[in-house]
Amino acid sequence: RKEVEQDPGPFNVPEGATVAFNCTYSNSASQSFFWYRQDCRKEPKLLMSVYSSGNEDGRFTAQLNRASQYISLLIRDSKLSDSATYLCVVNSSGTYKYIFGTGTRLKVLA
Amino acid sequence: NAGVTQTPKFRILKIGQSMTLQCAQDMNHNYMYWYRQDPGMGLKLIYYSVGAGITDKGEVPNGYNVSRSTTEDFPLRLELAAPSQTSVYFCASSYVVHKNTEAFFGQGTRLTVV
Numbered sequence: 011r012k013e014v015e016q017d018p019g020p021f022n023v024p025e026g027a028t029v030a031f032n033c034t035y036s037n038s039a040s041q042s043f044f045w046y047r048q049d050c051r052k053e054p055k056l057l058m059s060v061y062s063s064g065n066e067d068g069r070f071t072a073q074l075n076r077a078s079q080y081i082s083l084l085i086r087d088s089k090l091s092d093s094a095t096y097l098c099v100v101n102s103s104g105t106y107k108y109i110f111g112t113g114t115r116l117k118v119l120a
Numbered sequence: 121n122a123g124v125t126q127t128p129k130f131r132i133l134k135i136g137q138s139m140t141l142q143c144a145q146d147m148n149h150n151y152m153y154w155y156r157q158d159p160g161m162g163l164k165l166i167y168y169s170v171g172a173g174i175t176d177k178g179e180v181p182n183g184y185n186v187s188r189s190t191t192e193d194f195p196l197r198l199e200l201a202a203p204s205q206t207s208v209y210f211c212a213s214s215y216v217v218h219k220n221t222e223a224f225f226g227q228g229t230r231l232t233v234v
């Protein structure tokens with residue numbers, strides 16, 4: 011089983027739609043969780059960290075469910091500029107290695 | 121405010137050649153990482169370093185070597201290039217003092233082995 015798993019998509023949604031991605035992780039001792047965004051042929055960039063109580067940044071909401079070992083990302087009012095690959099990242103306990111999922115491709119359609 | 125700088129940006133190697141991918145960060149970060157990303161895949165950790173003089177293997181270290189003689193630099197060495205090493209290589213760094221510390225990435229090196 012992969013340490014971090016994501017649905018690769020693609021998710022094709024119209025502008026203005028709400029879309030949600032899930033990610034599961036296998037190591038119950040994982041400490042830190044992140045969503046990164048990666049545009050085509052570019053480096054990954056932090057979108058948001060995921061805190062235990064859940065957190066929101068504008069149109070983006072991240073949630074953590076430790077009991078079920080998954081994190082989620084909700085994007086409201088999708089924009090064309092949201093088209094990208096969203097990478098789920100888990101920081102393994104004690105070693106600070108960032109473990110990446112394969113990413114979920116999002117395409118927002120006009 | 122350079123952040124993480126990788127050189128070169130692109131390189132074509134012949135099978136059996138060797139090369140060094142350079143990575144430098146100017147943020148005084150203690151942790152540094154090398155990842156590779158194959159088409160349509162996530163990032164796989166090759167090697168990482170928790171500080172000068174200390175390196176450790178990641179998920180896919182075979183065919184690579186690293187060194188960390190200074191806090192700023194973390195070069196990745198390919199000794200005998202193989203077609204399977206065709207990939208995009210990303211260097212990253214982070215300043216780990218507590219959890220939820222993010223990693224910052226360089227712009228990547230696109231390597232093709234023919």
